[in-house]
Amino acid sequence: MEVAVGLVAQRDNERAQALAREIKTTLEEVQSASVDIVVDELTGEAIDDAGVSVDRMHDRDFVVSIGGDGTLLFVAREVGPTPILGVNLGEVGFLNAVSPADAVDAVTDLVTAATEADSLEGRTLSRLTATEADGDWELEPALNEIVIHGPRRGHGGGATIDVRVDGRRYVESHADGVLVATPTGSTAYNLSEGGPIVQPSTDALVVTQMAAADAMPPLVVDPETPLEVTVSGAETAYVISDGRNRQRLEPPVTVTVSLANDPITLVGPQGSFVDGLEKLE
Template sequence: MDVAVGIVAQRDNERAQALAATLIDSLEDATTVVDEATAAAIGEGGVPVASMTDRDLVVSIGGDGTLLFVAREVGQTPILGVNLGEVGFLNAVAPDDAVPVVANVVDSLRADGAVDGRQLDRLRADGDGWDLEPALNEIVVHGPRRGHGGGATIEIRVDGERYAESHADGVLVATPTGSTAYNLGEDGPLVRPGTDTLIVNQMAATEAMPPLVVDHDAEIELAVTDAETAYAISDGRSRRELEPPTTVNVSVADEPVTLAGPRSNFFEALEKLE
């Protein structure tokens, strides 16, 4: 079968752009396209990242932030991450290994029509007539601003049972993938990837309960009051302004993200954190 590959390089990163060009040259037996920004830098034709949903594989070259962006745009299309960042929880492939690893995945696709990958849960958040783009890391609900006088009262219910209610800067719900992101900065627990759990973590609550780890299929309700306005945010990008009193429902999305290729070593990546 003909294998169609999309390549997305970190914006304004010459090293990532050069590697994208190298991959195009090496994948002679595949149909390759690059994102528009990379195309302009390397003199190729480009397409919007969102149009790569019809590809068999998308290669993300950069840090974890680049892969998060790609995941938002391409949905369930398998993604292989090449790590040019500092840590690399999501990007398992070193730049020097990119050409042979991508070639092996393409060969597997050509032979079997599928990739050997792992699926990562994403979160969906919705309310009265709205929803956010799915989040690979976390959904955050917070008051008008962080800090003194800027929070909201947020009641947390899990499967209909009340866990906590407090005035707080906010509450975040994280996947295992997101345990090392915003959640970790808010003193939440580390959760090993692949664990079927979610994390519920209050942010600077006046009557704080410990961060809570729940089953991944739990239904979480965040009822927001005592604030003029509030926000629900998906992976720090997709944002919805709220009018309290209101309730935000958070649960696992129907469509996970598929990561192709080798897995990163979670514990080695942790050692790189400052």
């Protein structure tokens, strides 16, 4: 059985690109008959090799993300449910458990496992999606959080944000916005807005207001709970997935936040969540 592997290195990071070259060369030398390896286009340019766009790696047996959590978020957006191995070149690395020194061995072990099994075992991480109540649009899935905010952050830039949980009003207040985070995203934007840290294996979502005039404590809910956010009192607003994919809103408008159909799967060695917390400032 031939194992198809994708390698994605952090943009403009020579260390990540060099590691991608090392992994590719080692696999081709050691397991040339059983592995088919491609790198992303920018890495290909840097190491003088043919490359493909990351979204074309969705049919690989697994994809290796080399960089920080931001690189892995990008890879997850592009390849969806394709298993991902994260190599950590960042500081915290909640999603990237493999050190650069262990990367070649970790990828080699995964190739061997993929050769011997129909699928790779790993840790499943939920993603979120946002849709307008009338179904006109659906935002790309978010691994960390969905943020809904007024025209801008800060004085004079908020909106009236009405949050309903299972059809009942949780809070209505003038606020910069509100975010709904997965356990994975609890250590990201959610944490900076005063939300709680949630253990990754917890089956829950977190609803956290952003600079609300009449604030309620952050709320932890069952992930299947219907969540609706209505924005009014502003000329425009935005809903954003993982800080990147954005949809402009024309209030008054109601946005539904729910679990996406396709989670992502992290494969390979798993890091210690508690040890990672020590790196947070």
